[in-house]
Amino acid sequence: MSSQTTMPPPAGAAPVKFAMATGENTAFVPGRRPFFKYRDLGVAEATNGRMRAQVMTAITGMTEPTGWHVHICDAQFVYVLRGWVELGFENGVRRRFGPGDAVLIPGGMKHNEFATSDDVEILELSIPGPMDTKPCDPPPAG
Template identity: 35%
Template sequence: MIVGEKLFDGQAHVVSHADASPFVSGGLRSCFEYRHFGVKDATQGKYEAFVQRAVPGSKRDDGWHYHELEFHLLYILSGWITFEYEDVGFTTLRMGSCVLQPPGLRHRAIKHSDDFSMFEVCSPAQIGTVPVEYSQGGD
Protein backbone atom coordinates (compact mmCIF):
# COMPACT_ATOMS: atom_id res chain seq x y z
CA MET A 1 0.00 0.00 0.00
CA ILE A 2 1.32 3.42 -0.92
CA VAL A 3 0.00 6.34 1.12
CA GLY A 4 0.96 9.89 0.26
CA GLU A 5 2.24 12.23 2.94
CA LYS A 6 0.48 15.37 1.72
CA LEU A 7 -3.18 15.90 2.56
CA PHE A 8 -5.64 17.25 0.01
CA ASP A 9 -8.74 18.60 1.74
CA GLY A 10 -8.12 16.21 4.65
CA GLN A 11 -7.38 13.15 2.52
CA ALA A 12 -4.14 11.48 1.48
CA HIS A 13 -3.50 9.90 -1.90
CA VAL A 14 -3.49 6.11 -1.47
CA VAL A 15 -2.74 3.26 -3.89
CA SER A 16 -3.37 -0.37 -2.91
CA HIS A 17 -2.01 -3.23 -5.04
CA ALA A 18 -3.37 -6.77 -4.64
CA ASP A 19 0.09 -8.29 -4.23
CA ALA A 20 0.89 -5.92 -1.36
CA SER A 21 -2.46 -5.99 0.49
CA PRO A 22 -3.32 -9.62 1.32
CA PHE A 23 -6.62 -10.88 2.68
CA VAL A 24 -6.59 -11.22 6.47
CA SER A 25 -8.92 -12.64 9.11
CA GLY A 26 -9.99 -10.82 12.24
CA GLY A 27 -12.57 -8.50 10.73
CA LEU A 28 -16.20 -7.87 11.59
CA ARG A 29 -17.26 -11.46 10.79
CA SER A 30 -15.22 -14.62 11.40
CA CYS A 31 -16.70 -16.25 8.29
CA PHE A 32 -14.89 -13.71 6.05
CA GLU A 33 -11.39 -12.57 5.20
CA TYR A 34 -10.82 -8.90 4.43
CA ARG A 35 -8.58 -6.91 2.11
CA HIS A 36 -8.33 -3.27 3.18
CA PHE A 37 -7.17 -0.55 0.80
CA GLY A 38 -5.91 2.11 3.23
CA VAL A 39 -8.96 4.33 2.76
CA LYS A 40 -9.65 4.51 6.50
CA ASP A 41 -6.24 6.00 7.26
CA ALA A 42 -6.15 8.16 4.11
CA THR A 43 -9.48 9.79 5.04
CA GLN A 44 -8.75 10.04 8.76
CA GLY A 45 -11.59 7.61 9.54
CA LYS A 46 -14.27 9.33 7.48
CA TYR A 47 -14.60 6.43 5.00
CA GLU A 48 -13.67 2.78 4.63
CA ALA A 49 -13.52 0.57 1.53
CA PHE A 50 -12.57 -3.09 1.41
CA VAL A 51 -13.26 -6.44 -0.18
CA GLN A 52 -14.45 -9.34 1.92
CA ARG A 53 -14.55 -12.95 0.81
CA ALA A 54 -16.00 -16.09 2.33
CA VAL A 55 -13.90 -18.59 4.20
CA PRO A 56 -15.06 -21.79 2.42
CA GLY A 57 -17.25 -23.97 4.63
CA SER A 58 -17.91 -21.18 7.14
CA LYS A 59 -21.35 -20.18 8.36
CA ARG A 60 -22.73 -16.79 9.33
CA ASP A 61 -22.38 -16.09 13.03
CA ASP A 62 -24.54 -13.00 13.40
CA GLY A 63 -28.21 -12.44 14.07
CA TRP A 64 -30.53 -9.49 13.56
CA HIS A 65 -28.68 -6.16 13.72
CA TYR A 66 -28.29 -2.74 12.19
CA HIS A 67 -25.25 -0.60 11.54
CA GLU A 68 -24.55 2.87 12.91
CA LEU A 69 -23.35 4.31 9.59
CA GLU A 70 -24.22 7.32 7.49
CA PHE A 71 -23.49 5.46 4.24
CA HIS A 72 -23.24 1.71 3.52
CA LEU A 73 -22.88 0.36 -0.03
CA LEU A 74 -22.38 -3.32 -0.93
CA TYR A 75 -21.40 -4.61 -4.39
CA ILE A 76 -21.22 -8.36 -5.02
CA LEU A 77 -18.09 -9.40 -6.92
CA SER A 78 -18.69 -13.16 -7.00
CA GLY A 79 -21.04 -15.79 -5.64
CA TRP A 80 -24.18 -14.86 -3.70
CA ILE A 81 -25.47 -13.91 -0.26
CA THR A 82 -29.02 -13.95 1.13
CA PHE A 83 -30.17 -11.24 3.53
CA GLU A 84 -33.46 -10.77 5.35
CA TYR A 85 -34.40 -7.12 5.75
CA GLU A 86 -37.03 -5.86 8.18
CA ASP A 87 -40.21 -4.80 6.32
CA VAL A 88 -38.68 -5.98 3.01
CA GLY A 89 -38.15 -9.73 3.36
CA PHE A 90 -35.55 -12.02 1.83
CA THR A 91 -33.18 -10.71 -0.82
CA THR A 92 -30.49 -12.75 -2.55
CA LEU A 93 -27.69 -10.65 -3.96
CA ARG A 94 -25.54 -12.22 -6.66
CA MET A 95 -22.55 -11.21 -8.76
CA GLY A 96 -23.18 -7.69 -10.05
CA SER A 97 -25.86 -6.86 -7.45
CA CYS A 98 -25.51 -3.61 -5.55
CA VAL A 99 -27.41 -2.52 -2.44
CA LEU A 100 -27.46 0.67 -0.43
CA GLN A 101 -28.35 -0.15 3.18
CA PRO A 102 -29.80 2.99 4.78
CA PRO A 103 -28.82 3.90 8.35
CA GLY A 104 -30.68 1.83 10.93
CA LEU A 105 -32.05 -0.77 8.48
CA ARG A 106 -32.50 -3.96 10.53
CA HIS A 107 -31.25 -7.05 8.76
CA ARG A 108 -29.50 -10.36 9.04
CA ALA A 109 -27.45 -12.43 6.62
CA ILE A 110 -28.87 -15.92 6.22
CA LYS A 111 -26.24 -17.72 4.13
CA HIS A 112 -23.64 -17.21 1.42
CA SER A 113 -21.82 -19.27 -1.19
CA ASP A 114 -18.26 -20.49 -0.66
CA ASP A 115 -17.13 -18.33 -3.60
CA PHE A 116 -18.78 -15.17 -2.22
CA SER A 117 -16.86 -11.88 -2.35
CA MET A 118 -18.10 -8.33 -1.92
CA PHE A 119 -16.78 -4.77 -2.22
CA GLU A 120 -18.01 -2.56 0.61
CA VAL A 121 -17.87 1.21 1.17
CA CYS A 122 -19.03 2.89 4.35
CA SER A 123 -18.91 6.11 6.27
CA PRO A 124 -17.72 6.58 8.90
CA ALA A 125 -14.93 4.00 8.69
CA GLN A 126 -15.79 2.37 12.02
CA ILE A 127 -18.72 0.03 11.44
CA GLY A 128 -20.95 0.17 14.50
CA THR A 129 -23.09 -2.98 14.73
CA VAL A 130 -26.05 -3.01 17.09
CA PRO A 131 -27.74 -6.38 17.80
CA VAL A 132 -31.56 -6.24 17.91
CA GLU A 133 -34.43 -8.59 18.61
CA TYR A 134 -36.27 -9.98 15.62
CA SER A 135 -39.36 -7.82 15.30
CA GLN A 136 -41.47 -9.58 12.65
CA GLY A 137 -42.43 -12.78 14.42
CA GLY A 138 -39.70 -14.88 12.78
CA ASP A 139 -37.30 -17.35 14.27
Protein backbone atom coordinates (compact mmCIF):
# COMPACT_ATOMS: atom_id res chain seq x y z
CA MET A 1 0.00 0.00 0.00
CA SER A 2 1.46 3.33 -1.04
CA SER A 3 1.76 6.18 1.43
CA GLN A 4 -0.32 8.12 -1.11
CA THR A 5 -3.30 5.78 -0.71
CA THR A 6 -6.17 7.18 1.31
CA MET A 7 -9.67 6.05 2.09
CA PRO A 8 -12.36 8.11 0.42
CA PRO A 9 -14.23 10.49 2.73
CA PRO A 10 -17.72 9.52 3.83
CA ALA A 11 -20.40 10.34 1.25
CA GLY A 12 -20.85 14.08 1.03
CA ALA A 13 -17.88 14.86 3.31
CA ALA A 14 -14.90 16.95 2.28
CA PRO A 15 -11.55 15.13 2.18
CA VAL A 16 -9.17 15.34 5.13
CA LYS A 17 -6.52 18.04 4.68
CA PHE A 18 -2.88 17.84 5.75
CA ALA A 19 -2.28 19.51 9.12
CA MET A 20 0.85 19.93 11.20
CA ALA A 21 0.95 21.28 14.74
CA THR A 22 4.00 22.76 16.41
CA GLY A 23 4.44 24.64 19.65
CA GLU A 24 4.80 27.81 17.62
CA ASN A 25 1.75 27.46 15.36
CA THR A 26 -0.90 26.21 17.79
CA ALA A 27 -2.98 28.40 20.02
CA PHE A 28 -4.52 27.92 23.41
CA VAL A 29 -8.31 27.86 23.13
CA PRO A 30 -11.17 28.02 25.65
CA GLY A 31 -12.00 24.67 27.23
CA ARG A 32 -14.37 22.87 29.59
CA ARG A 33 -12.38 23.07 32.83
CA PRO A 34 -10.90 26.17 34.49
CA PHE A 35 -7.90 24.25 35.85
CA PHE A 36 -6.66 23.26 32.34
CA LYS A 37 -5.14 25.13 29.40
CA TYR A 38 -6.25 23.64 26.06
CA ARG A 39 -3.99 23.68 22.99
CA ASP A 40 -5.81 23.01 19.71
CA LEU A 41 -3.82 20.80 17.30
CA GLY A 42 -5.68 21.78 14.11
CA VAL A 43 -7.31 18.39 13.56
CA ALA A 44 -10.92 19.61 13.70
CA GLU A 45 -10.28 22.08 10.89
CA ALA A 46 -8.35 19.53 8.80
CA THR A 47 -11.10 16.90 9.18
CA ASN A 48 -14.02 19.29 8.75
CA GLY A 49 -15.08 18.55 12.32
CA ARG A 50 -15.01 14.75 12.08
CA MET A 51 -12.30 14.59 14.78
CA ARG A 52 -10.75 16.93 17.35
CA ALA A 53 -7.34 16.71 19.00
CA GLN A 54 -6.04 18.88 21.80
CA VAL A 55 -3.48 18.86 24.58
CA MET A 56 -4.80 19.67 28.02
CA THR A 57 -2.20 21.01 30.48
CA ALA A 58 -2.88 21.64 34.16
CA ILE A 59 -2.82 25.22 35.39
CA THR A 60 -3.23 23.73 38.87
CA GLY A 61 -4.33 20.32 40.05
CA MET A 62 -8.02 19.77 40.60
CA THR A 63 -9.36 20.94 43.93
CA GLU A 64 -12.60 18.93 43.70
CA PRO A 65 -14.09 16.29 41.38
CA THR A 66 -15.76 17.50 38.18
CA GLY A 67 -18.94 15.61 38.99
CA TRP A 68 -20.51 12.79 37.02
CA HIS A 69 -21.06 13.72 33.39
CA VAL A 70 -21.36 12.38 29.87
CA HIS A 71 -19.96 13.68 26.61
CA ILE A 72 -22.19 14.03 23.60
CA CYS A 73 -19.98 12.44 20.94
CA ASP A 74 -19.23 9.01 19.49
CA ALA A 75 -16.02 8.58 21.52
CA GLN A 76 -13.43 10.41 23.62
CA PHE A 77 -9.83 9.15 23.72
CA VAL A 78 -7.55 10.19 26.59
CA TYR A 79 -3.77 9.57 26.62
CA VAL A 80 -1.73 10.76 29.61
CA LEU A 81 1.55 12.41 28.59
CA ARG A 82 2.70 13.58 32.04
CA GLY A 83 1.43 13.45 35.61
CA TRP A 84 -1.76 11.57 36.44
CA VAL A 85 -5.56 11.79 36.37
CA GLU A 86 -7.95 9.67 38.44
CA LEU A 87 -11.12 8.71 36.57
CA GLY A 88 -14.18 6.69 37.51
CA PHE A 89 -16.66 5.10 35.13
CA GLU A 90 -20.23 3.84 35.33
CA ASN A 91 -18.98 0.26 34.82
CA GLY A 92 -17.33 0.39 38.26
CA VAL A 93 -13.77 0.99 37.06
CA ARG A 94 -11.92 3.68 39.02
CA ARG A 95 -8.26 4.13 38.19
CA ARG A 96 -5.36 6.54 38.35
CA PHE A 97 -3.98 6.89 34.82
CA GLY A 98 -0.31 7.89 34.48
CA PRO A 99 2.15 8.53 31.64
CA GLY A 100 1.57 6.14 28.76
CA ASP A 101 -1.91 5.10 29.96
CA ALA A 102 -4.90 5.56 27.66
CA VAL A 103 -8.66 5.08 27.79
CA LEU A 104 -11.34 5.17 25.10
CA ILE A 105 -14.63 6.40 26.56
CA PRO A 106 -17.73 5.72 24.47
CA GLY A 107 -19.98 8.73 23.99
CA GLY A 108 -22.71 8.86 26.61
CA MET A 109 -20.76 6.80 29.18
CA LYS A 110 -21.04 8.29 32.68
CA HIS A 111 -17.67 9.19 34.16
CA ASN A 112 -16.07 11.50 36.71
CA GLU A 113 -12.64 13.10 37.08
CA PHE A 114 -11.77 12.77 40.77
CA ALA A 115 -8.29 14.28 40.93
CA THR A 116 -5.20 15.24 38.90
CA SER A 117 -1.58 15.93 39.63
CA ASP A 118 -0.48 19.56 39.44
CA ASP A 119 1.57 18.77 36.32
CA VAL A 120 -0.86 16.58 34.35
CA GLU A 121 -0.76 16.84 30.57
CA ILE A 122 -3.23 14.86 28.44
CA LEU A 123 -3.74 14.31 24.72
CA GLU A 124 -7.49 14.18 24.10
CA LEU A 125 -9.25 13.19 20.89
CA SER A 126 -12.96 13.20 20.21
CA ILE A 127 -15.07 11.88 17.37
CA PRO A 128 -16.74 13.89 16.03
CA GLY A 129 -14.86 17.08 16.77
CA PRO A 130 -17.66 18.97 18.47
CA MET A 131 -18.13 17.44 21.91
CA ASP A 132 -20.63 18.68 24.46
CA THR A 133 -20.51 17.88 28.19
CA LYS A 134 -23.68 17.25 30.18
CA PRO A 135 -23.87 16.69 33.95
CA CYS A 136 -25.68 13.50 34.98
CA ASP A 137 -26.69 11.54 38.04
CA PRO A 138 -24.05 9.17 39.45
CA PRO A 139 -24.37 5.57 38.39
CA PRO A 140 -26.08 3.23 40.87
CA ALA A 141 -23.73 2.00 43.57
CA GLY A 142 -22.74 -1.55 43.06
